[in-house]
Amino acid sequence: MKRRxxxxxxxxxxxxxxxxxxxxxxxxLARAIAARQGSTIATTAEERAARxxxxxxxxxxxIAIDDAVAIxxxxxxRVAAQLADLGIAQAELLEASRPSNPSLTLSALDSNRAxxxxxxxxxxxxxxADLVLLKSRTAVARGELDASVQHSANEVLASIAxxxxxxxxxxxAQQVAEMRALAAESAAVSADLAQRYHDAGNVPAxxxxxxxxxxxxxxxxxxxxxxxxxxxxxxxxxxMGLDAAAQFAxxxxxxxxxxxxxxxxxxxxxxxxxxxxxxxxxRTEVLAGSLGVTRKFRWLGRFEVGIEGERETDGAELVGPSxxxxxxxxxxxxxxxxxxxxxxxRAEADALAxxxxxxxxxxAGHAAVAAAAxxxxxxxxxxxxxxxxxxxxTQERVNFMLDDPFALxxxxxxxxxxxxxxxxxxxxxxxxxxxxxxxxxxxxPSSARIGEERAAPxxxxxxxxxxxxxxxxxxxxxxx
Amino acid sequence: xxxxxxxxxxxxxxxxGLVGARAVGAxxxxxxxxxxxxxxxxHYTPVRTLNGWTLPHRIxxxxxxxxxxxxxxxxxxxxxxxxxCWGYNGSTPGPxxxxxEGDRVRIYVTNRLPEHTNVHxxxxxxxxxxxxxxxxxxxxxxxxxxxxxxxxxxxxxxxxYHPHAxxxxxxxxxxxxxxxxxxxxxxxxxxxRDYALLLHNxxxxxxxxRPDPSILQDFDLWTFNSKVFPAIDSMVAAxxxxxxxxxxxxxxxxxxxxxxxxxxHVTGGDGGRWPRSAWRTEATEIVGVGQTRDFEFTxxxxxxxxxxxxxxxxxxxxGHGIANPLGVDSSGVEERMRRLLPGxxxxxxxxxxxxxxxxxxxxxxxxxxxxxxxxxxxxxGNIEMGGMFTLIxxxxxxxxxxxxxxxxxxxxxxxxxxxxxxxxxxxxxVRRNAAPAVDDAPPSEPAPHHHHGG
Numbered sequence: 001m002k003r004r005x006x007x008x009x010x011x012x013x014x015x016x017x018x019x020x021x022x023x024x025x026x027x028x029l030a031r032a033i034a035a036r037q038g039s040t041i042a043t044t045a046e047e048r049a050a051r052x053x054x055x056x057x058x059x060x061x062x063i064a065i066d067d068a069v070a071i072x073x074x075x076x077x078r079v080a081a082q083l084a085d086l087g088i089a090q091a092e093l094l095e096a097s098r099p100s101n102p103s104l105t106l107s108a109l110d111s112n113r114a115x116x117x118x119x120x121x122x123x124x125x126x127x128x129a130d131l132v133l134l135k136s137r138t139a140v141a142r143g144e145l146d147a148s149v150q151h152s153a154n155e156v157l158a159s160i161a162x163x164x165x166x167x168x169x170x171x172x173a174q175q176v177a178e179m180r181a182l183a184a185e186s187a188a189v190s191a192d193l194a195q196r197y198h199d200a201g202n203v204p205a206x207x208x209x210x211x212x213x214x215x216x217x218x219x220x221x222x223x224x225x226x227x228x229x230x231x232x233x234x235x236x237x238x239x240m241g242l243d244a245a246a247q248f249a250x251x252x253x254x255x256x257x258x259x260x261x262x263x264x265x266x267x268x269x270x271x272x273x274x275x276x277x278x279x280x281x282x283r284t285e286v287l288a289g290s291l292g293v294t295r296k297f298r299w300l301g302r303f304e305v306g307i308e309g310e311r312e313t314d315g316a317e318l319v320g321p322s323x324x325x326x327x328x329x330x331x332x333x334x335x336x337x338x339x340x341x342x343x344x345x346r347a348e349a350d351a352l353a354x355x356x357x358x359x360x361x362x363x364a365g366h367a368a369v370a371a372a373a374x375x376x377x378x379x380x381x382x383x384x385x386x387x388x389x390x391x392x393x394t395q396e397r398v399n400f401m402l403d404d405p406f407a408l409x410x411x412x413x414x415x416x417x418x419x420x421x422x423x424x425x426x427x428x429x430x431x432x433x434x435x436x437x438x439x440x441x442x443x444x445p446s447s448a449r450i451g452e453e454r455a456a457p458x459x460x461x462x463x464x465x466x467x468x469x470x471x472x473x474x475x476x477x478x479x480x
Numbered sequence: 481x482x483x484x485x486x487x488x489x490x491x492x493x494x495x496x497g498l499v500g501a502r503a504v505g506a507x508x509x510x511x512x513x514x515x516x517x518x519x520x521x522x523h524y525t526p527v528r529t530l531n532g533w534t535l536p537h538r539i540x541x542x543x544x545x546x547x548x549x550x551x552x553x554x555x556x557x558x559x560x561x562x563x564x565c566w567g568y569n570g571s572t573p574g575p576x577x578x579x580x581e582g583d584r585v586r587i588y589v590t591n592r593l594p595e596h597t598n599v600h601x602x603x604x605x606x607x608x609x610x611x612x613x614x615x616x617x618x619x620x621x622x623x624x625x626x627x628x629x630x631x632x633x634x635x636x637x638x639x640x641y642h643p644h645a646x647x648x649x650x651x652x653x654x655x656x657x658x659x660x661x662x663x664x665x666x667x668x669x670x671x672x673r674d675y676a677l678l679l680h681n682x683x684x685x686x687x688x689x690r691p692d693p694s695i696l697q698d699f700d701l702w703t704f705n706s707k708v709f710p711a712i713d714s715m716v717a718a719x720x721x722x723x724x725x726x727x728x729x730x731x732x733x734x735x736x737x738x739x740x741x742x743x744x745h746v747t748g749g750d751g752g753r754w755p756r757s758a759w760r761t762e763a764t765e766i767v768g769v770g771q772t773r774d775f776e777f778t779x780x781x782x783x784x785x786x787x788x789x790x791x792x793x794x795x796x797x798x799g800h801g802i803a804n805p806l807g808v809d810s811s812g813v814e815e816r817m818r819r820l821l822p823g824x825x826x827x828x829x830x831x832x833x834x835x836x837x838x839x840x841x842x843x844x845x846x847x848x849x850x851x852x853x854x855x856x857x858x859x860x861g862n863i864e865m866g867g868m869f870t871l872i873x874x875x876x877x878x879x880x881x882x883x884x885x886x887x888x889x890x891x892x893x894x895x896x897x898x899x900x901x902x903x904x905x906x907x908x909x910v911r912r913n914a915a916p917a918v919d920d921a922p923p924s925e926p927a928p929h930h931h932h933g934g
Contacts, residue, residue, distance in 0.1 A: 197808050200807040202804040203803055393687070399839070401799050402850075404799070405824065412821055
């Protein structure tokens with residue numbers, strides 16, 4: 001080979017060895033998640049170790065909603081799946097940022113003529129189209145990776161929301177189970193008391209049967225509620241990515257609603273940068289760029305450049321460049337162009353649809369949170385105090401033997417029912433907030449203002465003093 | 481034409497009326513203004529309306545002039561139980577109208593109620609147009625109007641007055657009063673103490689402040705002169721005095737009125753005094769709805785109960801139709817109830833006797849404005865009464881015009897029931913053998929199965 005032809009070959013070979021900087025897609029994912037809410041995924045070994053210790057510490061005590069979210073971030077396999085997906089996109093970027101390898105062809109042809117030498121052939125061919133399109137292809141793949149990062153961030157946020165929902169369902173079910181147990185105890189006491197009245201011969205069998213039937217019904221309802229609590233607890237363990245044998249306790253009591261809910265404008269602003277919307281827009285950009293490239297290089301078909309060398313059978317050595325070019329005879333890449341254009345249209349439509357549905361979801365979610373907060377407030381401020389009054393006034397009547405203890409237990413059950421309504425409304429309020437957070441694809445700003453106060457257990461009267469001291473208690477002067 | 485002398489009498493009468501209204505009531509013989517109505521004015525002991533008062537009058541144009549005002553009143557049944565009632569001149573019952581047989585009376589009635597009214601003079605003989613039956617005798621007295629009734633008293637006796645318009649509402653709210661007419665020739669036997677009271681019933685539901693006129697049988701409060709025990713005045717007398725108790729009934733039920741300590745004579749009613757041959761000796765006399773009865777007796781020393789003998793009429797508000805706790809053993813269950821309801825305490829297993837201790841202690845509050853069922857404290861402990869119950873307190877040497885409460889009777893030694901043992905097995909009381917068991921076994925044993933047919 002003549003030396004003057006080695007240069008281009010070396011250049012090509014060197015270019016082939018050059019690589020794009022190794023991007024840390026998982027770092028970008030971690031940052032993308034952190035941009036939307038407080039905590040994020042662990043990407044380094046140190047971070048993972050710290051995260052594992054954190055998870056263990058959280059599991060060691062009763063878990064609240066933010067514990068569930070943190071554990072899900074660390075353990076939920078869907079989060080790991082997102083990292084794997086990114087690995088694929090990252091690999092594609094890597095692939096796209098490198099030109100395809102040149103091909104080397106070697107041949108050795110023996111002649112059947114005596115005295116002729118073996119014809120040797122060598123050619124090295126590099127796709128030139130590749131080199132020309134490299135930068136554009138890299139840009140496209142980079143865009144795809146960005147979009148994938150955003151998409152994965154969205155998926156991770158979605159699984160966070162799922163773990164929050166699962167925690168609320170489990171915490172809610174546990175509190176409902178407690179209330180049903182209280183109602184069942186009240187009905188059981190009623191039935192046992194009715195049994196005592198019947199034993200004394202004071203009430204008919206019908207009275208007894210009615211009270212016992214009510215006790216059984218209440219007990220069945222309590223059992224059902226316990227089953228719900230168990231089922232939702234398992235669903236929570238699954239959402240957090242814990243294995244089936246994992247033990248944990250739920251923190252008792254839901255926090256009270258925040259004092260000031262988020263304003264709609266601030267929510268819409270935050271929603272405008274929702275990761276999947278960002279991904280959709282990025283994809284649209286990428287496809288538009290790709291369309292531009294396709295248009296610009298529509299005439300560029302297969303285009304290979306190479307070096308060929310031959311040693312002829314007569315010993316003559318030939319060497320020189322070669323070029324292969326695709327002739328745009330039957331088509332000029334119209335199909336590719338049409339496809340690229342259609343892809344852009346599709347991406348734009350998808351992005352618009354997503355934007356619209358996000359805006360609706362935010363508005364609806366904002367209204368739902370306000371309504372849920374109002375319901376909680378009305379139950380707490382109107383219904384519960386009134387039920388307590390009913391109970392207290394009924395106790396007064398029983399004190400004066402104007403009513404019997406069965407009436408009192410009925411009033412107690414009504415109070416428990418009202419309290420359960422309140423707890424369910426509180427759970428539904430927090431669920432509405434999870435939906436709103438999912439709609440904006442970020443933590444709600446008002447989450448920073450969640451107070452320490454928890455929903456209190458149903459109020460009962462002040463315990464009365466011990467009545468056994470009446471004999472010494474002089475109620476007053478003899479009546480004149 | 482009013483002379484200065486007459487003017488002076490009028491002013492003095494008004495002043496005396498105002499001063500004397502709430503006191504015993506001046507002796508008309510000594511009353512310079514009572515004048516000398518038709519036929520002279522013998523002495524009478526003015527009637528004492530328990531917890532009440534006598535309406536003062538003026539003499540105008542030869543008649544005793546009274547003025548009733550029908551109006552809403554703020555009434556207290558006993559401390560811590562008040563209600564918006566309807567009455568006369570600020571009270572229920574209204575003030576007692578007291579006159580003498582032969583008097584001409586002129587009674588103004590001003591209506592300050594929100595609806596029309598009138599006044600019927602129960603048992604009084606008078607012209608039909610003065611009878612006070614709305615629509616029949618007269619047009620009704622519209623709100624704001626004043627009517628005048630005028631008639632001559634032709635009888636003596638214990639009488640009453642009450643509306644004869646929308647009676648269910650007006651009487652349920654408390655509109656009634658006593659109309660006492662003394663005999664023109666004086667009492668054949670001197671009456672030293674003359675008490676009068678009206679029986680009534682009220683549906684003041686626990687926790688409310690207004691009687692419910694729609695209740696016809698299940699009343700909450702039973703009253704003497706619109707008061708319940710322990711707020712009813714005692715009837716005081718000196719040993720040996722002749723005491724008369726006049727009882728009128730404008731409630732919705734008959735009442736067997738029982739007096740302890742003596743056998744009283746039922747000597748008359750709104751027909752006036754009966755002849756002696758018609759007197760009945762009783763310890764209990766039913767006073768029916770619309771009736772009046774006079775009881776007379778000679779006072780015997782001691783503190784003697786005087787009450788309606790219907791045991792639920794001597795209780796304040798009680799529960800109706802509640803599950804009966806008598807004999808119910810709630811041990812074990814009660815603790816579980818208290819965990820759900822810290823204020824609860826099982827009551828009534830051994831009966832109601834401990835109830836007053838609980839309610840007196842103040843720890844077991846009842847509904848607002850509601851009296852406990854059982855009240856009152858005597859020298860030996862809780863009296864556990866309410867409603868139509870009071871005491872006749874007789875003491876040696878009480879002054880004639882002393883009506884103040886003399887405190888508790890000091891029993892002579894050896895005259896008080898005393899404890900001889902605390903051992904339930906004490907002595908050898910004779911018992912009748914228990915009756916054989918019947919087919920329906922008590923609930924704790926399974927009922928025996930009868931096979932019919934075959």
